[in-house]
Structures are given as C-alpha cells and as structure tokens.
Amino acid sequence: MTRISVSVDGTEAVDEIEPRTLLVQYLREQRGRTGTPVGCDTSNCGACTVLVDGRAVKSCALLAVQADGAEVTTIQGLANGELHPMQKAFHEHHALQCGYCTPGMIMAAVDLVGEVADPSEQQVREGLEGNLCRCTGYQNIVAAVRDAAAEMRGAS
Amino acid sequence: MIPVAFEYTRPSTVEDAVAVLAADPDAKVLAGGQSLLPVLRLRLAAPSTLVDLRDVESLHGVRVADGELVIGAMTTHAEILHDRRVAEHAPLIAAATATVGDRQVRHLGTFGGSLSHADPAGDLPAVALALSATMVAVGPGGRREIPAADFFVDYLTTALAPDEILAEVRVPDTAGWGYRYEKFSRMAQAWAVVAVAALVRRADGGVADTRVALTSMASRPVRATAVEQALTGTDGDSGAITAAAGHADEGTEPPDDVNGAADYRAHLARVLTRRALTAAAGA
Amino acid sequence: MSTTQEQEVGAARRRKEDAHLITGQTTWTDNIQLPGTVHAALLRSPMAHARIRVDVSAARDEPGVVAAYSGADLADELAGLPSAWQVTPDWVAPEHKPLAVDEARYAGDAIAVVVADTRAHAVDALDAIEVDYEPLPVVLDMEQAMADGSPLVHTDAGTNVCFRYADTFGDLDAAFADAPVRIRRRFVQQRLVACAMEPRSVLVAPVPAAGEYTVWSSTQIPHFVRLFLAMLSGVPESRIRVIAPDVGGGFGSKLDIYAEELLAFTLAKKLGRPVKWTETRSEAFQATVHGRDQIQDLELAADADGRIRGLRVDLLADMGAYLQLLTPAIPLLGRAMFPGIYKMDAYRFGCVGVFTDKTPTDAYRGAGRPEATFAIERMLDELAAELHVDPLEMRRRNWIGHEEFPYTQIAGLTYDSGNYEAATARATELFDYDGLRAEQARRREEHDPVQLGIGVSTYTEMCGLAPSRWLGERGYAGGGWEAATVRVLPTGKVEAVIGTSPHGQGHVTTFSQLVADTLGVPFDDVEVIHGDTAAAPAGLDTYGSRSLAVGGVAVWRAAQRVLGKAKTLAAHLLEVSEDDLEFSGGNFAVRGTPGAAKSIQEVAFAAFAAHSMPDGMEPTLSADFVLEPDDFSFPHGTHLCAVEVDTETGRVEIRSYVAVDDVGKVVNPMIVEGQVHGGLAQGIAQALHEVARYDADGNLTTGTMVDYTPPTAADLPSFVLDRTETPSTTNPLGVKGVGEAGTIASTPAVVNAVVDALRPFGVVDVPMPCTPENVWRALHEAQGGAA
Incomplete structure (x- = not known):
C-alpha cells in the first residue's frame, strides 16, 4: 500500500491505496465521488475526464499515486454555489441525453475553453475528440460549448 | 479492468531510476502512462514495479544547446505544443504533436514516452526519424547516444537496454526548412493508417535536402530514402514531387490489420507523400 | 386557484432529467455501494468454439475470494436464458446457460465466475482457474454454416439453421415475368456494436430471511427482468423488485435478459449477500449483444418508366451462437418494411436465421427496419441510375400519394398517414438540391479528384411496438400494451407513474408536459416515476420507438380519467351539474357564475379528505390506464446527404445533411431534434465507420473503442x-415515434451519396462501412485493378 495525499473538489485527504488503483477507482470507491463514471478500458471514451491541477486528464489513464499532491476537480466540484456556465449551457442546449458521457464532456470542454476562449465549431469538435457520446450526435454539445465560452468571456 | 498488482516507486534522479531497473528486469518505466495504462488495464503486461519518472527534474523541459534543440524525455506533448523553441527550431515536431491522441492524452503523455513505446503507428517516432534526432540514453554504464535510425528496432521495441532510460532527445535545427506532417486516420482519434513526416530544404531554387519518414509501413518507422534521393537535386516542382512520391512504398513491409490492408497502405503512402512534399516544398 | 398555463405540448421545455446528470449526482448501477457487497468477475472463453473442462478450485484459495463456480458447478441451479419470440413452429432454440457447461461457442462466452470481497480480487483470481480447451471447428460465415458438412455450432441441433421463414404477397411470377427492368443486388448489413456509453452493470441485494431481492440493473426492461428472474429462479415475482436507476443509453443492447443478471441473482441467493457485477468495455464488445449482420439478396422488377412491379428479398440473418431475448425476430421486424413507401404489385420476403460461433445478435436501434430501409432505398437509387432518372423523380413515380392514406401496402401494413411530397419538397429546398447537382456535374467534367455525391432516402418505419394481437400472431410470448397511473396528491402535486423505462430519452420531461396540459397544472408540479417495479409495477418498458406513441398515450388517458373524476367531484362540491362546468387552466368554473370555481388542487384535497364525496366515488384522485395500441404509427421523412469523396484516398466527408422528418404531433421539439441528431450519428456510423470484424479463428478484432471507431x-x-407534421390517426395524440427514425433513414442516404459520387467510375456499390479503404478498393476494382 502507498500513502497519497490528494485534494478532491476542495477536500484534502490522506489515504492508503494499492499502487495499481486508478485515479478514477480511487475517486469512486474511496472518496465516494461517483459522479465520474468509467466508460471504457482503453482510455478512449473520456467519460472519466477530471481536472488534475487544472488540466483535463482521463482519470482511468492515471494511477491514483500519480495524483499524489495534486488538486483534483471532478464534475461534482465544478459548481461553485451555482452551476458553472458549462453546466448551464449543456442543460440549455439539450447537450445530453443519457448523461453518461456528460461529466467527462463538461470537464474536457471547461479545459478547452480555458485554452481557447472563443473556439470555432471546428475547434470544439477537434478539442473534444477524446470524448465519445453515443446519444446526441454532438451537435448540441458543440453549441453548448460555444455558448458557454461566450458566457465565460463575458464574465471575465 | 484492473491491472495486475505491482510496486510503485518515484525516484528523483535518473541514477536511482536506473538502479531500480537494473535490479529488477520486470520493472518498467512509467513516463506519461498514456499507452502503458491501457496495456496494464487489459492485462497485456504485468510489470513487477513501475518506476515513475515524474519527479526526475532533469528529464523535464526544452532547451537549445550547441545549435540543437534538446527535449527532455518527460516533457509532455502539451508543453511541447506551447513551447516557442520547438515551434522555431523544429516546427515539424509541433505539427505532429498536435495530432497525438487527444487533449487529455497530450496533457499527460510525454515525448520520451511516445518514442520509447516505439509504436510504428505512433506519430513521433517517424518525426524523430525524419529529423535525424539523436536519442540520449542513460544506463548503469552512463550515457550513450543512439541515432534515431538505430533506435527503433521493431514493433514496440527500441535499442534501449532493459536498464536504460531515454533521458533526452537532441534535434538538429530545421528552422527554415519546409515541413509537413500528413496524417491519414480513419477517425479523429484513431491511429494513423499511414502518416508522412516530410522536410524539404530549398536552396538556390532547387531542393537541397529532403527527409521523408513513414508510419505504419513496417514494424518500425521507416525513412523513404528512394523518395529523398529522387527529389533532392530537382527543382521541386509538382512533376518532380509526383515522380519522387511514387517511390514512397519502396522497400516497405506494411502491415495488414484492422486499420488497413498492406496494398492500401502502399497506395496511401504514395499519395500522402506527394501531398506532404507538395506542402513542404512549397510547390 | 392556479393561474392559466401556457400550452406545454409543443414547447421546447428544458429537461428535468438534466439537473443531476450535469452535476454528477447520478445513480448509475455501479455507483451504488451497499455494505457487505461482493463482486463477481467472469472468465470468458478466448476461443470461439471449444470443449471445456473448468477447474475453479485453485481460485477459491486466492485472496478475498468468497466463491468460485464453473458452468458445470452451477448447471443444475442455473436455468437457460430465455428467447421470447418463437418465429416459426419448428425453430431451433438451443439451451443457453449463463455459464457454458461443456462447450464454449463464441469468444467471450462466459465459462466461470469468481466472487470476491473486491473487484480487484475477483479479477485477480480468474487467473487461478484452470481450463482445458479442446478446440472445435469454428464456423463464422453464414453461407458456409448452411453448407453440407459444415461444423455445427450446436452439435445436438444437427443444423446451423435456426429457422426458415417466407411470405409472398401478390403474384410474384407475374410481376417479374417480362419485366423490362430487373435489378439484382447483394447488400451486406455489417455486424454492429451498440456501444451504449454506460457498460452493463447489475447489483442484487437479498434479504435472506424474507426471501426478498432487490435488483439494480442497467437495463431498458426492468419489468421483463423481474418477470424472467422469477420464472428462471423460482423466486416468487412478488418478492423481486427490479430497479433500472440512471441508465446510460441502450439502443436495444439493454433490451435483453443477460447471463450476468441471472448469475448475480443466483449468487446473491446462494451467498446471502449483495452481489455486484460491472462489465468492462472490452467485455461489452464480446458479451453484450451485437446488431444487424444480414446478407440481403434483392431483386426488383420494374416497368420501363421505373414503376415498381415486384420485389424479392432473401435474407440470411446471423443469430450468433445463441438466441437472446428477441434474436430471431429482429430480421423479421423488417419483413413488412422492405417495400418502404412504395406501391408495388407483388413482394416476397424470405429469411433464414443461421447460427455461427459469434456473439449473439439482437436489437440495435431500428432492429430490422434499418436493414429493410437500406435495401429498398439503395434499390431505388439503382433503379434510377439504370433508367437515367433523377433519384427523387424515381421515388415520386412510386411512392404513395398523400391523398391515398390510410394505405394498406403490399405486405399488409396499413400506413396511417403521411405526406411524402411535402417532406421531400421541404428537404430539397433546404438542401439546394439543384445547386449541388450543378456542382456535381462541374466536378465530374473537370475530373476533380474530389467528387461530389448526393444521396436520397425517403423512408418510413413502423413504430409503437405493438398491438398485442399482432405480436401474438407472430409468435411473441408477451404483449405490447403500456400502463400508466396519474394521481393528484393532497397538496396538488401530481405523480405520473409510467411503465416505460427511459434511459436518456427524456420521458420525465415529455410526459410532464402531457400531464401538465391535461390537468392544467404547472409543468414543475408533475413528477414522473419510472424504472422501479415497486413504484411502477406494470409496464412493458422502452424500445421500438414506442414510449410516446404507446406509453405517452397511456399517461394521457390516465390523466383524462383523473380529470373526469375531478370534474365529477368538482360538480358535487360546487353543487352544480357537470355540464355546467368549464375546465380551463386547472380550474373547474361554473359557467355564468363568476367566482364559483374549484381548482384541481382543491378538488384533489377534497378527494383526499373525502368528507364529501358523490355516492360511490372512491376517495383520492388517482387513475390507472392500460393502453392497448390500435395499430402502429408510421413516421416518415426525406433525408438528403451530400458527400465529398477523395478519389485518391477514398475518404468520404459529409458536406451537408438535411433531414426533414414527419413524426406526427410533437410534444417537445427540442427532444425530438436531439433524438434525430443521435439517430443520424448512429446511422452515419454504420454507413461510414463501424463494423464488428472477426478473424478466421473467431476473435473479434474490433473489440475496443480504438478499433471499432465510434465517431467523435x-x-x-x-x-x-x-419537420412536417402529419398527425397519426392510430392514437388520439396524433404522435409517432422518433427514437429510431434518424438511424433508419441516414444509412442509405449516406451510402447512396457515396455511390452517386463514384458512378462515373463504374462503381455500383461500396460495401459498408464505406471506410476510405473500402471506397478506394471499390474504385480500384471498378477501374479494373486487381485489388
């Protein structure tokens, strides 16, 4: 077992884990942050995307020990009293159906907009290539991300 | 799925890392883990120990030394994409890196990790080959330099000894060269069916030097030397490029797999080489 | 008194479902953590066909292991899995044990199970299981499977043929004799994987002393899971509660009774502890049903002007190694849809179901209808090309005119309503059909390496599964009704209990809109309860684009009943005749007497208090309705697709895609559009990207998201x-289904476009998926290249 210290959605904790524990397993099983789901085992689907020290990563492609000392933000820590503009935009634009890809999609989109403040449709489509959705055909996701980007530009 | 259990260590010096590898032949280096983690999860590999190089400061970062670009093995793809020295001295690397994996993968995946993984479908091995980069390895016996041409040995196999670590990569300056990374994949996220890394240096109106390397055309990345020879010395017009690109599949042994049949890959190599050279030669 | 409501039906209401999904406050089955839970992991055969001897004893000694069993260990305790649709009297339905006992019949067939304290320990212990595999001959190709001397998937059956089915309508010989035009084609509907984003998961929690079980499962059909777990285990149905919590997509793949559900149930019963199993994606590719997989041999006879005389359809349908819940019925759901929207004199449909050593097939979005629609829409384009007629014009010459509805087509289905002319006119306008045709001509003339192709698909589909009598006549064991309860609580809030089981569709929002309008209550005052057999005990669940057309109508009927009762009670309370009451905006007002009124909320409280009820009226304001649908409804539409095909690499890019759909009356246009978007994506994925491919040994070579390439x-x-809007006439809401329309329509639109781009090169077909390589090869072969 290895000891790690990780801040998850603003809460610090020190835990003993097996080194083979994936970050997403740690979040779900030890920290109870089940808002982040697992959709594949080859790190293609992106459903498990979280922010580690502010950058989007696939939490199934990272060992929990690798996140030692890091700050992790999951979909459950994104809203700060009120919904994040990205969450609002997903709701407003009907950018989700079953919702399984949504946590990862939103976290990846937040990361994208952090880097590209005013992304074109093509930039959004390519920027989210690491996140699969099987329900929406992506059209409303693209609209939501661009709309949230506009809102976030206005807010800053 | 869950990996087979392993030990984990996070040394802070290359020497300590090498010592672990030397003591345990079943230990494996964890660089960014973006190729390794899926392999472990599918239980296609079961190392005894993972040696995480994250804390080895000397392996991180980009610098320019002796007219060469030096990229630390643990530099992430995202860092390379945002590095102006890479953009200036080896823009081909930046162009290819932008197509590696996806955003999330680029945040964690490393330059050295991609090269050491030596997937013939990977983007960066072919680029390193085209650039005639030099791999600097560190082992129990110290440092040694391995030319890219000798580094990629076979499918997922490099010239690194089991107790050696790729520390950094030295890349000759190609500022001013025309370049193109022409990648063809079935889908945004998929492996390249074939990709072409091309560099062209023009002088006095003609083509003074040509470098072409191909992914997915053999069990390791390959240089298309026949193409290079055919184009160098010409005036680099579209006729010369088309003629040269016709040699792209010469001497290759493209795989036959779910991503593409061998004959299709051979065809694609010619088409994509023409397109890459057209862009690189500014024709 | 409540205020007057806006009209809810027709409004793009944002979804009530979203709040917990966008914040991660979800209840996916795998999220549920119960104290004392043990975790199951399955060992699956790596060989497509092998005799097996399995020894799990060493696994029992591994850390954390609670139990381990082979198929032989549990052979007496585990019943075979059900197939509920006997398509012919003499079908072959081999036993399908949840764990294979002595033979594994596809790569991925489960052969042993380990139960341990953690998932990691369960997976680790699989390595300790000893298995002797004695390889048996493998058969993967349907035509080989039918040949004499073929290896048999099920030796005892003596054949690989599951069933043979045929129907003929009209005088086929007359239609084909002397026909000036006859076109024959073979199309292959490749095998697909649904890839719902949430892998399957099941958790079974027993109360041993009471003999009670709660089952959470990522399923489309909690009611069927309950029924079959009871029938297969012998536990009284009344002691089994099945919950489909948040379910992350299904697309037909979770319309099944799976080995792991019965296994987890059986293990929970044996061990007296909660048992959980969650599929990995790699397992999902092998062990969750696949879709499509048909070889279609088609022949069409027409007059010289293109009028269709007859159509002959012969299918081979791959069952895979076993029959799952509806496996043999899937190709037959397309039986009546091959004629599409066209009139013809005669039609023959034949289908042979064939076993192979592959993952079982079953429903995948559209289930039989996409295959049929693809065939007829491709044939219409081939006919148009043969006669040098514009493909839209060819359709006009053959389709059912809007004045001809209701129209009983050649296979006996009565199409309720439609207006193909209107949808097509709107689509061509939005698409700039003439402009694109001109550009196409120009590119052809200029020998542009990037050619333009235009594809047409004018589809219809039968949705709203289904009149129970219709199902019964065709060998299905169950019915097609749907149940609903609507109750107004004492506080005036409303609960609608529905028998459908949404997994992304948005029933909570849509049904809230229906109920809010009917009862004149605020949208936010309606709660929709579903997916839990304890809370919603009656229902037939969600599939076949049935939820609104059957379930929605049931909810509306129940609300109407509530309204009727409320009106009677309101009249009683106001001491007037019902005829004197006017209902509007949630209020019963006495005509001509301002101020004399009762709101439905007031009536609900009065019904709860029950101090003063009319003679014979039961207290509380609640009503049930079980709706038996009169008939199917038939949405339709015109889809136009323009593609650019790089003739050097074979890459296809969709340049523009216009879909004009007619799904009857629309409750929530935002949700309808979302369904179409997603349907299009999946149909396009079949046309261009996806295929489940096996190697010669029967290994799935596209068994990860990287290799299967679902589109990003x-x-x-x-x-x-x-949209155009032609109300259905088979239900009082005028609604039709939309869940599958996009998938059904888009595949032929895209492939027609690809073939259209390449016709000048002599290409008459490109096998799906039209990957760059397949396109390049088709071009290469058409130009005489030996590819």
Missing part, C-alpha cells in the same frame, strides 16, 4: 433539420 465530434457534421 470531429467525425460528424452539423445537421440541418426540419
């Missing part, structure tokens, strides 16, 4: 959507 955002275009 970067691989799809933006779609242009519009």
Whole structure:
C-alpha cells in the first residue's frame, strides 16, 4: 500500500491505496465521488475526464499515486454555489441525453475553453475528440460549448 | 479492468531510476502512462514495479544547446505544443504533436514516452526519424547516444537496454526548412493508417535536402530514402514531387490489420507523400 | 386557484432529467455501494468454439475470494436464458446457460465466475482457474454454416439453421415475368456494436430471511427482468423488485435478459449477500449483444418508366451462437418494411436465421427496419441510375400519394398517414438540391479528384411496438400494451407513474408536459416515476420507438380519467351539474357564475379528505390506464446527404445533411431534434465507420473503442433539420415515434451519396462501412485493378 495525499473538489485527504488503483477507482470507491463514471478500458471514451491541477486528464489513464499532491476537480466540484456556465449551457442546449458521457464532456470542454476562449465549431469538435457520446450526435454539445465560452468571456 | 498488482516507486534522479531497473528486469518505466495504462488495464503486461519518472527534474523541459534543440524525455506533448523553441527550431515536431491522441492524452503523455513505446503507428517516432534526432540514453554504464535510425528496432521495441532510460532527445535545427506532417486516420482519434513526416530544404531554387519518414509501413518507422534521393537535386516542382512520391512504398513491409490492408497502405503512402512534399516544398 | 398555463405540448421545455446528470449526482448501477457487497468477475472463453473442462478450485484459495463456480458447478441451479419470440413452429432454440457447461461457442462466452470481497480480487483470481480447451471447428460465415458438412455450432441441433421463414404477397411470377427492368443486388448489413456509453452493470441485494431481492440493473426492461428472474429462479415475482436507476443509453443492447443478471441473482441467493457485477468495455464488445449482420439478396422488377412491379428479398440473418431475448425476430421486424413507401404489385420476403460461433445478435436501434430501409432505398437509387432518372423523380413515380392514406401496402401494413411530397419538397429546398447537382456535374467534367455525391432516402418505419394481437400472431410470448397511473396528491402535486423505462430519452420531461396540459397544472408540479417495479409495477418498458406513441398515450388517458373524476367531484362540491362546468387552466368554473370555481388542487384535497364525496366515488384522485395500441404509427421523412469523396484516398466527408422528418404531433421539439441528431450519428456510423470484424479463428478484432471507431465530434457534421407534421390517426395524440427514425433513414442516404459520387467510375456499390479503404478498393476494382 502507498500513502497519497490528494485534494478532491476542495477536500484534502490522506489515504492508503494499492499502487495499481486508478485515479478514477480511487475517486469512486474511496472518496465516494461517483459522479465520474468509467466508460471504457482503453482510455478512449473520456467519460472519466477530471481536472488534475487544472488540466483535463482521463482519470482511468492515471494511477491514483500519480495524483499524489495534486488538486483534483471532478464534475461534482465544478459548481461553485451555482452551476458553472458549462453546466448551464449543456442543460440549455439539450447537450445530453443519457448523461453518461456528460461529466467527462463538461470537464474536457471547461479545459478547452480555458485554452481557447472563443473556439470555432471546428475547434470544439477537434478539442473534444477524446470524448465519445453515443446519444446526441454532438451537435448540441458543440453549441453548448460555444455558448458557454461566450458566457465565460463575458464574465471575465 | 484492473491491472495486475505491482510496486510503485518515484525516484528523483535518473541514477536511482536506473538502479531500480537494473535490479529488477520486470520493472518498467512509467513516463506519461498514456499507452502503458491501457496495456496494464487489459492485462497485456504485468510489470513487477513501475518506476515513475515524474519527479526526475532533469528529464523535464526544452532547451537549445550547441545549435540543437534538446527535449527532455518527460516533457509532455502539451508543453511541447506551447513551447516557442520547438515551434522555431523544429516546427515539424509541433505539427505532429498536435495530432497525438487527444487533449487529455497530450496533457499527460510525454515525448520520451511516445518514442520509447516505439509504436510504428505512433506519430513521433517517424518525426524523430525524419529529423535525424539523436536519442540520449542513460544506463548503469552512463550515457550513450543512439541515432534515431538505430533506435527503433521493431514493433514496440527500441535499442534501449532493459536498464536504460531515454533521458533526452537532441534535434538538429530545421528552422527554415519546409515541413509537413500528413496524417491519414480513419477517425479523429484513431491511429494513423499511414502518416508522412516530410522536410524539404530549398536552396538556390532547387531542393537541397529532403527527409521523408513513414508510419505504419513496417514494424518500425521507416525513412523513404528512394523518395529523398529522387527529389533532392530537382527543382521541386509538382512533376518532380509526383515522380519522387511514387517511390514512397519502396522497400516497405506494411502491415495488414484492422486499420488497413498492406496494398492500401502502399497506395496511401504514395499519395500522402506527394501531398506532404507538395506542402513542404512549397510547390 | 392556479393561474392559466401556457400550452406545454409543443414547447421546447428544458429537461428535468438534466439537473443531476450535469452535476454528477447520478445513480448509475455501479455507483451504488451497499455494505457487505461482493463482486463477481467472469472468465470468458478466448476461443470461439471449444470443449471445456473448468477447474475453479485453485481460485477459491486466492485472496478475498468468497466463491468460485464453473458452468458445470452451477448447471443444475442455473436455468437457460430465455428467447421470447418463437418465429416459426419448428425453430431451433438451443439451451443457453449463463455459464457454458461443456462447450464454449463464441469468444467471450462466459465459462466461470469468481466472487470476491473486491473487484480487484475477483479479477485477480480468474487467473487461478484452470481450463482445458479442446478446440472445435469454428464456423463464422453464414453461407458456409448452411453448407453440407459444415461444423455445427450446436452439435445436438444437427443444423446451423435456426429457422426458415417466407411470405409472398401478390403474384410474384407475374410481376417479374417480362419485366423490362430487373435489378439484382447483394447488400451486406455489417455486424454492429451498440456501444451504449454506460457498460452493463447489475447489483442484487437479498434479504435472506424474507426471501426478498432487490435488483439494480442497467437495463431498458426492468419489468421483463423481474418477470424472467422469477420464472428462471423460482423466486416468487412478488418478492423481486427490479430497479433500472440512471441508465446510460441502450439502443436495444439493454433490451435483453443477460447471463450476468441471472448469475448475480443466483449468487446473491446462494451467498446471502449483495452481489455486484460491472462489465468492462472490452467485455461489452464480446458479451453484450451485437446488431444487424444480414446478407440481403434483392431483386426488383420494374416497368420501363421505373414503376415498381415486384420485389424479392432473401435474407440470411446471423443469430450468433445463441438466441437472446428477441434474436430471431429482429430480421423479421423488417419483413413488412422492405417495400418502404412504395406501391408495388407483388413482394416476397424470405429469411433464414443461421447460427455461427459469434456473439449473439439482437436489437440495435431500428432492429430490422434499418436493414429493410437500406435495401429498398439503395434499390431505388439503382433503379434510377439504370433508367437515367433523377433519384427523387424515381421515388415520386412510386411512392404513395398523400391523398391515398390510410394505405394498406403490399405486405399488409396499413400506413396511417403521411405526406411524402411535402417532406421531400421541404428537404430539397433546404438542401439546394439543384445547386449541388450543378456542382456535381462541374466536378465530374473537370475530373476533380474530389467528387461530389448526393444521396436520397425517403423512408418510413413502423413504430409503437405493438398491438398485442399482432405480436401474438407472430409468435411473441408477451404483449405490447403500456400502463400508466396519474394521481393528484393532497397538496396538488401530481405523480405520473409510467411503465416505460427511459434511459436518456427524456420521458420525465415529455410526459410532464402531457400531464401538465391535461390537468392544467404547472409543468414543475408533475413528477414522473419510472424504472422501479415497486413504484411502477406494470409496464412493458422502452424500445421500438414506442414510449410516446404507446406509453405517452397511456399517461394521457390516465390523466383524462383523473380529470373526469375531478370534474365529477368538482360538480358535487360546487353543487352544480357537470355540464355546467368549464375546465380551463386547472380550474373547474361554473359557467355564468363568476367566482364559483374549484381548482384541481382543491378538488384533489377534497378527494383526499373525502368528507364529501358523490355516492360511490372512491376517495383520492388517482387513475390507472392500460393502453392497448390500435395499430402502429408510421413516421416518415426525406433525408438528403451530400458527400465529398477523395478519389485518391477514398475518404468520404459529409458536406451537408438535411433531414426533414414527419413524426406526427410533437410534444417537445427540442427532444425530438436531439433524438434525430443521435439517430443520424448512429446511422452515419454504420454507413461510414463501424463494423464488428472477426478473424478466421473467431476473435473479434474490433473489440475496443480504438478499433471499432465510434465517431467523435470531429467525425460528424452539423445537421440541418426540419419537420412536417402529419398527425397519426392510430392514437388520439396524433404522435409517432422518433427514437429510431434518424438511424433508419441516414444509412442509405449516406451510402447512396457515396455511390452517386463514384458512378462515373463504374462503381455500383461500396460495401459498408464505406471506410476510405473500402471506397478506394471499390474504385480500384471498378477501374479494373486487381485489388
């Protein structure tokens, strides 16, 4: 077992884990942050995307020990009293159906907009290539991300 | 799925890392883990120990030394994409890196990790080959330099000894060269069916030097030397490029797999080489 | 008194479902953590066909292991899995044990199970199981499977043929004799994988002393899971509660009774502890049913002007190694849809179901209808090309005119309503059909390496599964009704209990709109309860684009009943005759007497208090309705697709895509558009990207998301959507289904476009998926290259 210290959605904790524990397993099983789901085992689907020290990563492609000392933000820590503009935009634009890809999609989109403040449709489509959705055909996701980007530009 | 259990260590010096590898032949280096983690999860590999190089400061970062670009093995793809020295001295690397994996993968995946993984479908091995980069390895016996041409040995196999670590990569300056990374994949996220890394240096109106390397055309990345020879010395017009690109599949042994049949890959190599050279030669 | 409501039906209400999904406050089955839970992991055969001897004893000694069993260990305790649709009297339905006992019949067939304290320990212990595999001959190709001397998937059956089915309508010989035009084609509907984003998961929690079980499962059909777990285990149905919590997509793949559900149930019963199993994606590719997989031999006879005389359809349908819940019925759901929207004199449909050593097939979005629609829409384009007629014009010459509805087509289905002319006119306008045809001509003339192709698909589909009598006549064991309860609580809030089981569709929002309008209550005052057999005990669940057309109508009927009762009670309370009451905006007002009124909320409280009820009226304001649908309804539409094909690499890019759908009356246009978007994406994925491919040994070579290549955002275009609205006449709401329409329509539109681009090169077909390589090869072969 290895000891790690990780801040998850603003809460610090020190835990003993097996080194083979994936970050997403740690979040779900030890920290109870089940808002982040697992959709594949080859790190293609992106459903498990979280922010580690502010950058989007696939939490199934990272060992929990690798996140030692890091700050992790999951979909459950994104809203700060009120919904994040990205969450609002997903709701407003009907950018989700079953919702399984949504946590990862939103976290990846937040990361994208952090880097590209005013992304074109093509930039959004390519920027989210690491996140699969099987329900929406992506059209409303693209609209939501661009709309949230506009809102976030206005807010800053 | 869950990996087979392993030990984990996070040394802070290359020497300590090498010592672990030397003591345990079943230990494996964890660089960014973006190729390794899926392999472990599918239980296609079961190392005894993972040696995480994250804390080895000397392996991180980009610098320019002796007219060469030096990229630390643990530099992430995202860092390379945002590095102006890479953009200036080896823009081909930046162009290819932008197509590696996806955003999330680029945040964690490393330059050295991609090269050491030596997937013939990977983007960066072919680029390193085209650039005639030099791999600097560190082992129990110290440092040694391995030319890219000798580094990629076979499918997922490099010239690194089991107790050696790729520390950094030295890349000759190609500022001013025309370049193109022409990648063809079935889908945004998929492996390249074939990709072409091309560099062209023009002088006095003609083509003074040509470098072409191909992914997915053999069990390791390959240089298309026949193409290079055919184009160098010409005036680099579209006729010369088309003629040269016709040699792209010469001497290759493209795989036959779910991503593409061998004959299709051979065809694609010619088409994509023409397109890459057209862009690189500014024709 | 409540205020007057806006009209809810027709409004793009944002979804009630979203709040917990966008914040991660979800209840996916795998999220549920119960004290004392043990975790199951399955060992699956790596060989496509092998005799097996399995010894799990060493696994029992591994850390954390609670139990381990082979198929032989549990052979007496585990019943075979059900197949509920006997398509012919003499079908072959081999036993299908949840764990294979002595033979594994596809790569991925489960052969042993380990139960341990953690998932990791369970997976680790699989390595300790000893298995002797004695390889048996493998058969993967349907035509080989039918040949004499073929290896048999099920030796005892003596054949690989599951069933043979045929129907003929009209005088086929007359239609084909002397026909000036006869076109024959073979199309292959490749095998697909649904890839719902949430892998399957099941958790079974027993109360041993009471003999009670709660089952959470990522399923489309909690009511069927309950029924079959009871029938297969012998536990009284009344002691089993099945919950489909948040379910992350299904697309037909969770319309099944799976080995792991019965296994987890059986293990929970044996061990007296909660047992959980969650599929990995790699397992999902092998062990969750696949879709499609048909070989279609088609022949069409027409007059010289293109009028269709007859159509002959012969299918081979791959069952895979076993029959799952509806496996043999899937190709037959397409039986009546091959004629599409066209009139013809005669039609023959034949289908042979064939076993192979592959993952079982079953429903995948559209289930039989996409295959049929693809065939007829491709044939219409081939006919148009043969006669040098514009493909839209060819359709006009053959389709059912809007004045001809209701129209009983050649296979006996009565199409309720439609207006193909209107949808097509709107689509061509949005698409700039003439402009694109001109550009196509120009590119052809200029020998542009990037050619333009235009594809047409004018589809209809039967949705709203289904009149129970119709199902019964065709060998299905169950019915097609749907149940609903609507109750107004004492506080005036409303609960609608529904028998459908949404997993992304948005029933909570849509049904809230229906109920809010009917009862004149605020949208936010309606709660929709579903997916739990304890809370919603009656229902037939969600599939076949039935939820609104059957379930929605049931909810509306129940609300109407509530309204009727409320009106009677309101009249009683106001001491007037019902005829004197006017209902509007949630209020019963006495005509001509201002101020004399009762709101439905007041009536609900009065019904709860029950101090003063009319003679014979039961207290509380609640009503049930079980709706038996009169008939199917038939949405339709015109889809137009323009593709650019790089003739050097074979890459296809969708340049524009216009879909004009007619799904009857629309309750929530935002949700309808979302359904179309997603349907288009999956249909396009079949046309261009996806295939489940096996190697010669029967290994799935496209068994990960990397190799199977579901499209990403970067691989799809933006779609242009519009609607025409021709109300259904088979239900009082005038609604039709929309869940499958996009998938059904888009595949032929795209492939027609690809073939259209390449016709000048002599290409008459490109096998799906039209990957760059397949396109390049088709071009290469058409030009005489030996590919």
